[in-house]
């Protein structure tokens with residue numbers, strides 16, 4: 040298994056619309072495993088293939104308290120939804136930024152598992168919010184798109200500042216070469 044690089048806003052590759060998965064092979068299963076490892080290492084609860092620069096309709100999530108319930112959704116589509124809720128969201132591609140987004144409260148999703156077997160599931164609460172957030176990634180959409188242009192501009196500036204700070208910190212204490 041390997042950890043993958045996570046693209047960050049405003050990287051234009053995050054705007055790519057993902058293609059359906061047609062072949063369920065070992066390469067796909069390796070991608071799923073690497074995505075789960077990458078998500079857990081980054082302390083995330085969801086990750087879409089788009090975020091690791093693979094533009095196919097694959098997403099993983101784990102919304103359990105102790106991160107012991109990994110879920111895989113391939114070619115997901117929402118077949119029914121009910122209610123609405125506003126929830127504070129964050130994103131591994133928009134680090135350190137949180138904002139309220141309105142989503143459906145409960146959704147019925149149809150998807151395939153890593154072997155291509157189709158299943159349906161009804162999810163609610165944080166599981167539902169996370170699923171809808173990750174499905175947006177597959178359309179090239181980010182949660183900051185729900186904010187006003189002014190707020191989105193502020194997010195961009197804050198991320199730029201964070202990156203400059205990180206770079207400055209690295210230059211102050213360069214990593215020692217490994218023996």
Ligand code: NI
Nearest residue numbers: 129130131132
């Ligand atoms: Ni995200």
